[in-house]
Amino acid sequence: MTDLDDKQVVESQRILELLFAYMPKIAAERKMDGLLILMADLGRSIVVADRCSLWLVDNDRGELWTKVAHGVSELRIPHDAGFVGYSVRTGEPLLIKDAYQDPRFDRRSDEKTHYRTTSVMTVPLMNSAGNVMGVFQAINKRGTNEQGEAAVFSIQDLERLSLTAVYSAKTVESAMLNMELEATQREIIHILGEVSEYRSEETGDHIQRVAEISSMLAKFLGLPENEVERIRLAAPMHDLGKVGIPDAILNKPGRFTDDEYTIMKTHSEIGYNMLHNSKRQLLRFAAEIARSHHERWDGRGYPKGISGEEIPLAGRICSVADVLDALSSPRCYKQPWPEEKVKEEFLKQRGAQFQPELVDVLMEHWDEIYCLYRHNFD
DSSP states (O other): OOHHHHHHHHHHHHHHHHHHHHHHHHHHOOSHHHHHHHHHHHHHHHHTEEEEEEEEEETTTTEEEESOOTTSOOEEEETTOHHHHHHHHHOOOEEESOGGGOTTOOTHHHHHHTOOOOOEEEEEEEOTTSOEEEEEEEEEEOSBOTTSSBOOOOHHHHHHHHHHHHHHHHHHHHHHHHHHHHHHHHHHHHHHHHHHHHHTTOOTHHHHHHHHHHHHHHHHTTOOHHHHHHHHHHGGGTTGGGGGSOHHHHTOSSOOOHHHHHHHHTHHHHHHHHHTTOSOHHHHHHHHHHHHTTOOTTSOOSSSOOOGGGSOHHHHHHHHHHHHHHHHSOBTTBOOOOHHHHHHHHHHTBTTTBOHHHHHHHHHTHHHHHTTTGGGGO
16 A cells, blocks of 8 residues: 555545534534534534635625634625635636635735635535525645645545535525524414404514513523523413403403403413414423413412412513513503502512512613613603
């Protein structure tokens, strides 16, 4: 076996080890930013580049953007700019030995960052429809050649980055599809939440404020970021069951009779029943909020009369947010309460209607939360 054969074996083993190291991380990553960073790091390691970026096409803005350019934050450029723009327009890869000798090179980035670009590779990422969805760009081959000169990318490097781009394109496209499905699900949840507000002749801003306040309380309580986001997304569904309440009761300006109140209370179970059989985890989570946000810490709430930590935490949080908004906003049957009266009511209900720790968090961050309502008294 020749020295060349030995080098090829070692290089093949290096690339195989990189793939085995990165594939589980890529498969487990759920956020697009994290996924792109992993893809760029994999590309940079495979072709031994100083920098590697994965640019994505933003058709709505006519731009290319990246959050994975090593050494810089998010960048946005016109979709036809530089080497990356060329690969977007033509769908062709580029292998450039000296960027400054090529008229397509945009020097402004180097001038701004005081970086010296020499060798460059670009490889388009194609989606399943055969359209360019992004571009891999590797900059400056590391090391030196046998003559001691600065190394440049080779045809073999381009082939390796092209293979990485094929895998990356499929993974990124799948992630984009999942993001679109999640965005659609979130929009449906928000629309359904607004349906209940329109029926009750209240502003749709109510569900937005309850969602925002619920997420703020969850964050201040120290919950993980993903749980804060789940609560923010599911909270708008808390009163979905109101769609099953007759208008005469739902929009009654005065106090309910005992019979009317009994009917009104069924909205929590109606909402739960509408959501809890869903195959979507987020909707099942919303079902628990719909059923539990009228439970009380002291066990005197409804529909189940459970108490304390038997009540799901998201329901306890949404309960605080819902009552805060109900007291602080105008309704068909009342004017908004003054700020000090609202504050006094929560302190009064600490340990009764509401979990003490949640009231403490609300008081600690009162100004930050209550600023949503101060415009009512301007």
